[in-house]
Structures are given as C-alpha cells and as structure tokens.
Amino acid sequence: MSVLILGATSRIARELANRYAERGQAVFVAARDTDEAERIAADLRVRHGAQAVAGGFDATDFDGHAAFVDDVAAAVGPIDVAVVAFGDMGDGGDDVRRVIEVNFTGAASICEALAAHMAPRGTGCIIGISSVAGDRGRQSNYLYGSAKGGFTLYLQGLRNRLFKQGVHVMTVKLGFVDTRMTFGMETGIPIASPAQVSRAVVAAAERKVDAFYYPHFWRGIMTVIRAVPEKVFKRLSL
Numbered sequence: 001m002s003v004l005i006l007g008a009t010s011r012i013a014r015e016l017a018n019r020y021a022e023r024g025q026a027v028f029v030a031a032r033d034t035d036e037a038e039r040i041a042a043d044l045r046v047r048h049g050a051q052a053v054a055g056g057f058d059a060t061d062f063d064g065h066a067a068f069v070d071d072v073a074a075a076v077g078p079i080d081v082a083v084v085a086f087g088d089m090g091d092g093g094d095d096v097r098r099v100i101e102v103n104f105t106g107a108a109s110i111c112e113a114l115a116a117h118m119a120p121r122g123t124g125c126i127i128g129i130s131s132v133a134g135d136r137g138r139q140s141n142y143l144y145g146s147a148k149g150g151f152t153l154y155l156q157g158l159r160n161r162l163f164k165q166g167v168h169v170m171t172v173k174l175g176f177v178d179t180r181m182t183f184g185m186e187t188g189i190p191i192a193s194p195a196q197v198s199r200a201v202v203a204a205a206e207r208k209v210d211a212f213y214y215p216h217f218w219r220g221i222m223t224v225i226r227a228v229p230e231k232v233f234k235r236l237s238l
C-alpha cells in the first residue's frame, strides 16, 4: 500500500506521514521545498524502517499534476491514499490570486489527477484537508475561507462521483491546530496538536468516514455560527 502526502512540510502532514509509515506503508512525501522533503523522508526511513521517497510538488503547477501523479506511482507503486494537506492562509496583503489558486484551484487540480489514477483501479482514498473557515464567510479570513469552502464543496461532488467507482473521498474540516499557520494567534478556543489530528484522520479514513470536524466540538460551534442571520452577522467583527 502506498500513501502520498502533499504539502509534506506542514506539521499536520508530517504527523500523517509518521502515522502511515509506522503502519509499514510506503510513503511519498511531496513539497515545494525538496531538500526539506528529503529530510522528512530520511527521518521516516530511520524512525520506522519504512519505504519513504521525497519529491517536488507545487500546487500551482496545474499542467504538471497528471505527470506528477505518474511519477509518484512509478516511485512507490499505485497510490492507495492521497492526503491533500497543503494550504495557504494568505498574509492579508495582495494575495487574492495565490490564496485561491493554492487552496482551491491547485487542490481541485491535483484531486482530478488523483481521481484519474484511482478510478480505473476501482480503489483508493483521497483525503482533503479543509477548514471550518469554509463554512461561513467572515471579514477576518473570507478569502482563505471562500477557497476552502469551494474545496469542501468540490470534495462533496468528487465523493459523490467516485463512490460509484470504488474510491473514497474524505473531507476533514479542521478548527485551530497548533502549526505555523496559527502561530501567535489568540484563539480563546482549545487548539489541537498535529499528532492528535493525524490520529483522528487515519482512524476516520479507515472507517471510511465521509466528512468530519476536528476537534469534534467545531461541529457545534459552526452550527451556531451558520445559524446567525446575515443581518446580525454583518454587524459582528468575526
């Protein structure tokens, strides 16, 4: 069994790579920073004695995605599980295009290439890391939120299509996780560790869960947030 981790330099992605490698699965870790990806693969090999291969991947290299999937399969065999873990929250500056291209277009593009790889084999699992930010547009992060919301919707449709072809698509809506992305944020809400996230994701994928929030209490929070009428919501400063 082989597992592809996209955006491998993220702490969440690294923990996921560890969870799969410790199960004896071959792992391909893909990231923009190929030197760091190689270090991560070397660590997986030493720590778990697993087959671990590193390679370059850029979410915005749309035209290269199909060939990239072929290269991964040539290196570690047909891909059984692929985790779309990359993301870009933006920096509040002039980054509209980049945030949409990484979180939505890039994510959808690589998922299409993965679907084309998995569907003919009638097996496989695509795990999309989305965000609670995609559940409702908020003034503080609506750019990232809209791209993640689009990705969540995309994954729904993909799941609907690929179910009939034996491929499982799982959506993970993360709340706050202790990573580079949330560094220095005052949240007032408990933050999950990347290791906790990785254990929850692997367990849910094994049970073929369609979609879930993590930490789980975010389901309740987002139910309340979504229920606030727009007339009231637009006056809030969330």
Ligand SMILES: NC(=O)c1ccc[n+]([C@@H]2O[C@H](COP(=O)([O-])OP(=O)(O)OC[C@H]3O[C@@H](n4cnc5c(N)ncnc54)[C@H](OP(=O)(O)O)[C@@H]3O)[C@@H](O)[C@H]2O)c1
Residues within 6 Å of the ligand: 006, 007, 008, 009, 010, 011, 012, 013, 031, 032, 033, 057, 058, 059, 060, 084, 085, 086, 087, 088, 102, 129, 130, 131, 132, 173, 174, 175, 176, 177, 178, 179, 180, 181, 182
């Ligand atoms: N942390 C949270 O609270 C939280 C909440 C909800 C959802 N998420 C999601 O969880 C996932 C992991 O994020 P994280 O929290 O671990 O943050 P992170 O450390 O910032 O990780 C983001 C990852 O995306 C990669 N990336 C960015 N642009 C890319 C591109 N064009 N091509 C390929 N890779 C690219 C980064 O690579 P580089 O190292 O090269 O920059 C990095 O590996 C993301 O999808 C994020 O949206 C996180």
